[in-house]
Amino acid sequence: MPLQNKHLAVVLQNTYLPFIFEEAEALGIKMTFFYNQEEAEPTHLKHVQKFIPIDLFQAPEKALEVIKTEHNQNSFDGIMTIYEPALEFVAQLAKELNLPGLSPFVISNCRNKQMMRKILKDSNLNTPYFKEIKNEEEVKDLLLTYPVVIKPSNGFASQGVSRANNKEELIDSIEKVRRVNEEDLGKFTKNKTGIVIEQFIDGPEFAIETFSVEDKVYVLSIGYKGNSKGPFFEEGVYIAPAPLEENVLESISQEAARAATALGIENGPAHIELRLDPAGKPYVIEIGARIGGSGISHYIVKESTGINYMELVFYYVLGLKPPALKDKGQQKKVVGNYIIPVQGHGIFKEIQGVEDVHRDSEVKRVIQFITKGTEIFPYPHFSGYPGFILTTHDSYSDCEQYYRYLDYKIKVVYDNKVNA
Template sequence: MTAKDLVMTTDSPRPTLVLVYQRASLPWVFEGAERAGIDLVLVPRPDEAVSEDRLPPAVVELLRLDIEADRAGALDALRRRYEQNAFQGVVTLFDPAVPFVAEAAELLGLPGIGRDAALGAQDKRVMRERLAAAGLNVPGFVRLDRPADWAEAARLTFPVVVKPAHGFSSLGVTKADTPQSLKSVVDEVWRTSEGKLGQVDGLVVEEYLDGPEFAVESLAQDGAVRILTIGYKGDPQGPHFEEGVYRAPAALPEAVRDAVLREVTAAHKALGITDGPTHTELRLRGGTTPYLLEMGARIGGSGVSHHVVSGVTGIDFAAQALRLAAGLGAGLPVSDGLPAPVGAAANYIVPCGGHGRVTAIHGLDALRDDPRVDHVVQMLFPGDVVRPYPDFTGYPAFVLSRHEDLAETEEFHRFLERSIRIEYAEVADHGHEGQA
């Protein structure tokens, strides 16, 4: 079913979406729903307390489900809620929830990408296979269904990168420089993923791609893909590929930019993503040839992608994506190329810069009143414990800003590197790990 085929099935004057596992502290999607005239039924994350009397904008109801521990029960609860009071769609910005949301939408006959497309967008093994079958740029790779099979990947050209098949936010992603180190890296990634994700369905080992990293934000409708922004994500060398910056629009030669547009558009078709927002991360091998790292069928960064698209293009990405999820159509004209930029936007991810118990974070409070800054999203506070990777994989804070142009953005990030500092005290083996 496509968005335009949906018939409204409720007497409510406003369409309603079920929003799965969005953190209430991250505002963009809630504000976007308000602007779009859409009510939200929020399924909160199990590890986040959300008060009934202090709901985010546009949220009219809380529906508590545990989609990980009781998937069948959660689907049944959604079905019963739909039968009692119909809603128009189910949506998420949380990558591990994408398959659940696709299954729920399919079960209820609501707009969605379908379970098969969701599998390709969430399982890196399936994604690699489908991109390769479509003739797109794919590094040499091997899928591992158990750690004991590590030797099957020793035939690849080293260095290689080991990834959990269902990982997200660089969780567990680790570089192995030589065949001799591969077994220990595979074992480490398996343990890390098991500890952080609760289970491991398998790994992907793929040849390391040199070259800078970029993110691409897109919105698809009825199979037509509108690419909105391309942003620079740095040039992480490993071994763990922690995220650092996101600056858009990226400065790219015209031929390279066009190659990125072609590759990302073709990837939508290869993965079967015909409707909804996507967040694509890729590397330019040798600085010129785009190779997809992953394509998520969601607004990226729990809403950070909306901030970037809005700041660069003036397009209300969150509102348009939610309208599409509700079957209302996004209303974006389909055209070749990128929209003309109206400004620059960025996300600076504050690095941990050490480990231990946080005693002070300097430089963040002053940024809250900086006219260039839209949001300071703080995840770590004094008293929280940061352990060395892989025991801790979060971030202290995001600083989201808007600027006149890319040069101003780069200068602002250099200022943040100098001005933000975290102090630590040593800790014993036990302590409360900060939550990201």
């Protein structure tokens, strides 16, 4: 096995989502894990050879030296992260250590929504109206066609994203995003506190998982992500493959591949979120140069097509040529991620119903992120997902039916609850 005994450094992975560790163990890859020093050492990850704490966001220079020192003593064949706020740090580190990876310039352009929009527009992709501002004073005389979406320039996980239907709502939303930038995202983005206003694309949303090899973009999976109208855009479901006509699938695939190429993702994974407008025209909304959802996209791709997405990424970051790919994976099952909705805010107590669904044959994993006593803030602040329920089904309709059952079955309970 070409990956066996290769040494991989992993930076700041969410340990509730163990796919990266499980696949590395199965493939015989040795791992060093640089984890957040504010968290307990994740000794339950038995396959990891060494755990090293770092404070990436408060002391990045020290974190850099810690990782470099470890590399000098026990060299890595590759380094990676699938945690969005750590992407730029890891890209810079890979460059300094002469390890495989996309350039920091490419990662920075993907992370910055204003730059991403500009690059896509300059490459003649379908692009919604967009403008970056710093505060509400800049929009008082701005003529806009409503509705619009307001979001942090360097946000992630839908933090601070909201819809405005008029000037009054726009000014209110800008103030909310300003607070999210300062209070929630500040430690991740430092002084990158811009705000983007963009046209709202009214239509269904899809997630496209791609892998590029020497500028050839392979579309591995297209999944349905819902049709949220706002005012906030809480994640709900991710079901693949999406039940679309062949011509629509082709249109989405082409636009996603063009976007990955335009952003310079010549090698490796991309997670692309896209909406169709009422005329069926695809608009790329977000693009990340990583496996999506801290590994959830790996589950989606592997279970629905049989393609081991994480293995492909391992080949790339370890400097090896990946196995040959086809333009389309072979559909095996319909798979999904039911994202448990927050259902309000307050002091989190428990999630009722999860113990029962553990026993359902459709359910492959139940992952709970939030612990008792955690304070959950109202949107557009983002306190984290309550949990994921990963499922597999024989048909799309079976998946839809089961998720309707989960809507009824799963209840998030708060002390001092305030309804959403």
